[in-house]
Amino acid sequence: xxxxxxxxxxxxxxxxxxxxxxxxxxxxxxxxxxxxxxxxxxxxxxxxxxxxxxxxxxxxxxxxxxxxxxxxxxxxxxxxxxxxxxxxxxxxxxxxxxxxxxxxxxxxxxxxxxxxxxxxxxxxxxxxxxxxxxxxxxxxxxxxxxxxxxxxxxxxxxxxxxxxxxxxxxxxxxxxxxxxxxxxxxxxxxxxxxxxxxxxxxxxxxxxxxxxxxxxxxxxxxxxxxxxxxxxxxxxxxxxxxxxxxxxxxxxxxxxxxxxxxxxxxxxxxxxxxxxxxxxxxxxxxxxxxxxxxxxxxxxxxxxxxxxxxxxxxxxxxxxxxxxxxxxxxxxxxxxxxxxxxxxxxxxxxxxxxxxxxxxxxxxxxxxxxxxxxxxxxxxxxxxxxxxxxxxxxxxxxxxxxxxxxxxxxxxxxxxxxxxxxxxxxxxxxxxxxxxxxxxxxxxxxxxxxxxxxxxxxxxxxxxxxxxxxxxxxxxxxxxxxxxxxxxxxxxxxxxxxxxxx
Numbered sequence: 001x002x003x004x005x006x007x008x009x010x011x012x013x014x015x016x017x018x019x020x021x022x023x024x025x026x027x028x029x030x031x032x033x034x035x036x037x038x039x040x041x042x043x044x045x046x047x048x049x050x051x052x053x054x055x056x057x058x059x060x061x062x063x064x065x066x067x068x069x070x071x072x073x074x075x076x077x078x079x080x081x082x083x084x085x086x087x088x089x090x091x092x093x094x095x096x097x098x099x100x101x102x103x104x105x106x107x108x109x110x111x112x113x114x115x116x117x118x119x120x121x122x123x124x125x126x127x128x129x130x131x132x133x134x135x136x137x138x139x140x141x142x143x144x145x146x147x148x149x150x151x152x153x154x155x156x157x158x159x160x161x162x163x164x165x166x167x168x169x170x171x172x173x174x175x176x177x178x179x180x181x182x183x184x185x186x187x188x189x190x191x192x193x194x195x196x197x198x199x200x201x202x203x204x205x206x207x208x209x210x211x212x213x214x215x216x217x218x219x220x221x222x223x224x225x226x227x228x229x230x231x232x233x234x235x236x237x238x239x240x241x242x243x244x245x246x247x248x249x250x251x252x253x254x255x256x257x258x259x260x261x262x263x264x265x266x267x268x269x270x271x272x273x274x275x276x277x278x279x280x281x282x283x284x285x286x287x288x289x290x291x292x293x294x295x296x297x298x299x300x301x302x303x304x305x306x307x308x309x310x311x312x313x314x315x316x317x318x319x320x321x322x323x324x325x326x327x328x329x330x331x332x333x334x335x336x337x338x339x340x341x342x343x344x345x346x347x348x349x350x351x352x353x354x355x356x357x358x359x360x361x362x363x364x365x366x367x368x369x370x371x372x373x374x375x376x377x378x379x380x381x382x383x384x385x386x387x388x389x390x391x392x393x394x395x396x397x398x399x400x401x402x403x404x405x406x407x408x409x410x411x412x413x414x415x416x417x418x419x420x421x422x423x424x425x426x427x428x429x430x431x432x433x434x435x436x437x438x439x440x441x442x443x444x445x446x447x448x449x450x451x452x453x454x455x456x457x458x459x460x461x462x463x464x465x466x467x468x469x470x471x472x473x474x475x476x477x478x479x480x481x482x483x484x485x486x487x488x489x490x491x492x493x494x495x496x497x498x499x500x501x502x
Contacts, residue, residue: 005405008487035066037122039131040245047134049168050107052223054140059101060131070124073101080113109137111223139223141180145457146209146501147466148192151493155192157181157211157225160489164451164471165444165500176489181211184225191215195499196249197222198257206257206270209501216244222501236266236278247290256319262432263287265304267319284322286313291347293355299377303355305344311336312372314379325379332381333370341415350401354382356408358399367393369408369421390419390427400443404453404476416458416472418479431485434469436460439495459495460488467492 040061050056064071078094094117098105102264103118116135116499121128145160158178163171182188189211196210199222208228209220216232232240232246257268259278265288266278287308295302300314304322312335314323325335341363350356353375359368367387373380387393392412400409406422412429414436419427437460444455456472473482 035064035122035125037071037125037127037129038063039118039120039129041131044133045168047136047168048094049136049138052107052109052111052137052139054107055105056103056107058116058118058133060102060118062101064122066122066124067469070122071100071101072118072121072123075099075103075120076117077109077114077135078117080115107137111138112136112144115493138173141177141225142223143502144500145469146195146197146499147469147492147495148195148211148497148499149493149495150192151188151465154182155189156212157195158492159501160469162471162489163472164455164484165449167450175261176461176491180225181220185227187227189213189218192496193217193246194249196498197499197501198251198260199274199502206268206276210249211244212249214245217246234277236280238280240357241280247288248292250292250294250302252294252317252319254301254317254319256301258292258302258315258319260288260290260304261293263307265315265322266294268279269319279408282315282320282322284313285309286322289344289347291344293347293349293376295349295353295355297375298372300379303372303379305338305347305357307344310338310340312338312340312379314374328381332384335372335379335381338370345395345397346399348399348401350403350408351406356401358387369419385421385425387419387427389425390417391429392417398438398441400441400456402443402453402476402479403445404418405478407443407474407476407479409441409443409456409479411441413437414460418455420479430479430481431472433458433460433470433485436462439467440498442498444500446502455484457498459498461494465493466490467495469495469498 003151030371040063057378058339074096075098076094077097084120102317114135114137117130117132119128119130143166145162147158148155157180159180161169161175163169163174164253191214193212193214196212198206198208207222209222211218211220218227219229221228232244233242236242245262250258255270259266264281266281269275270280273362286306288304289307292302299317301317301319302315304312304313312325326333327336341361342359343362345358347357355372355374357370359370369385369387371382373382392415393410398411408421410417410419414433415429416431417427418430438458439461442457444451444457446452454473454476456474458470460468470484472484474480477480
């Protein structure tokens with residue numbers, strides 16, 4: 001036999017013998033198959049909302065092939081932005097809320113943004129699986145459309161939770177909460193005027209809902225509506241100089257809270273350390289009309305219309321002075337001299353970041369639209385449109401300008417009209433709320449929101465005195481009405497102001 005062939009046979013027999021020994025060796029090793037563990041989160045949203053003092057459920061399905069008595073469950077909650085404890089040198093740690101597989105318990109955490117985490121531990125196999133979702137804890141009235149109304153001389157606040165405005169709720173979950181202010185504070189207001197809101201994003205050192213009145217106002221907690229301050233002069237650094245008469249409020253992107261009071265401008269700059277109130281009035285010879293368009297460019301924070309001198313006047317980005325524009329008499333109109341007979345009826349920002357102002361001429365009884373560009377380093381008049389062909393326009397009309405297209409709406413009694421200033425320069429009726437009088441219109445403007453510039457908020461009053469609100473969808477480019485004219489939210493008094501609170 002070939003010698004090389006014999007050697008190959010010997011190596012093969014040795015290999016087979018070694019494999020047999022490995023197969024029969026059971027003394028020194030403990031082999032076992034791991035039992036599978038899985039958290040099934042099918043159909044569960046990664047970001048959800050829970051309401052303080054209300055039950056909240058997360059129906060996860062823990063799949064486990066072994067004995068579930070070997071498992072333990074731990075649901076923990078902790079802030080998305082940890083806050084340092086005042087009396088210790090560490091940040092808040094996670095808090096255990098629940099120790100069953102399906103989270104189903106009452107949420108007591110204060111309103112805020114949290115992470116909610118489930119950790120499932122298999123103690124037999126010493127393995128873990130985890131699942132985390134973002135949880136916004138709110139009160140039932142933390143977010144939604146805040147409504148101020150008047151009924152028999154009493155002003156109150158209500159809140160509409162609409163699926164159009166709150167994408168994390170279903171239409172079947174929509175709810176209106178009535179008499180929130182009076183119910184929480186057991187007080188009445190007899191001279192309500194308008195609302196203001198300082199959100200968490202806008203200013204971290206002052207979060208407030210302002211309920212302004214003809215003679216001052218109150219500051220409310222943004223989640224509970226409890227009164228935090230009712231001493232209006234104390235909101236200012238020099239309270240003795242204040243004649244309480246709020247006219248308009250706005251928050252710039254700096255952020256600066258800006259308030260017109262008794263025709264004078266006051267600012268609260270949240271970037272200035274130690275500043276906790278509105279400062280002294282901005283100097284200048286002016287009387288500000290009650291409008292503060294949110295411009296906030298690298299040059300201007302806003303522009304006022306000076307009723308005393310019939311001119312537009314800029315407020316710089318730092319909110320430190322009321323300035324002057326140079327004469328633009330050679331342009332479409334003169335920013336520094338609009339004319340002695342002109343009365344401002346409306347002013348707001350809109351499409352192309354332009355500022356839109358509607359004026360009434362007391363000499364000619366004519367209306368005109370003035371379009372201005374304050375978005376650059378220099379201000380310039382863009383166009384002046386005569387509104388002679390605006391059907392039904394009158395002294396009681398309300399106005400709203402879109403921010404996604406050349407869209408303008410105005411009211412005429414029960415008629416909602418569209419003004420096509422960029423094309424035909426004419427206004428026509430696009431919907432009639434028969435038997436109801438329009439008491440206000442606003443284009444919903446909220447950068448990043450799915451409905452930004454696509455929703456018109458219309459308030460009406462019926463002959464019997466019931467206030468209603470319609471969320472009217474429209475094409476943001478053409479202004480064509482899409483839906484929402486047939487489904488009002490009712491049960492209010494005469495609606496005075498509305499504000500989206502998020």
